[in-house]
Amino acid sequence: MTLGVALACAAAVAGWLYLGHQGPGSGQGGPGASGTGTPTATAGPASTSAPSTVPPGYAWVRETAAGFSAAVPSGWWADRSDPGAGTVYRSGDGSALLQVFRATQDAMTACEVLVDSTKELAARPGYREISRAPVDGSGCELVFEYADPASSAPPGRAVERLLVAADRSRWVIMVTGPDGDLSPVRAHLTAVVQSFRPV
Secondary structure (H helix, E strand, O other): OOHHHHHHHHHHHHHHHHOOOOOOOOOOOOOOOOOOOEOOOOOOOOOOOOOOOOOOOEEEEEEOOOOEEEEEEOOOEEEOOOHHHOEEEEOOOOOOEEEEEEEOOOOOOHHHHHHHHOHHHHOOOOEEEEEEEEEOOOEEEEEEEEOOOOOOOOOEEEEEEEEEOOOOOEEEEEEEEOOOOOHHHHHHHHHHHHHOEEO
């Protein structure tokens, strides 16, 4: 994914958080909300080589075109309406989102990639970085929240991780969720990261 597409991804997530993360068909929400998604009970194409590490409540998906396999929360649906946003899965009620794209900014450090990918969002009122730190030796994690300045609703939360895969390719994985407890967002991110495989 090019730098320009990465910025488009940040804008898509900004829209999801800014517009109140409404459910499918609401006319508001995540990437390409005006398009049609692909609801699926298994959250995407099944693979016959699912690892034994897929936790309960998650489904194994193989995104051949995108180049990865991973565990995704069961019942989440693949939103194919905006190819420029990478691979996007949304919860059935639209309150949470998973986004995966390959990072190709080879000259940047892991944390610089995450800062760059959220640059457009960070320039908007309502963005607040909570933490940013290297993880796992060569990766990085960014935690942030975004509040709609025109709404009294609590802010949405996001955890974004740059993961270095076994083949040394770099991937940005972002999980967002509604206000309040960050633990479900982190649990989803952990499941994706621990099961992630390039294909």
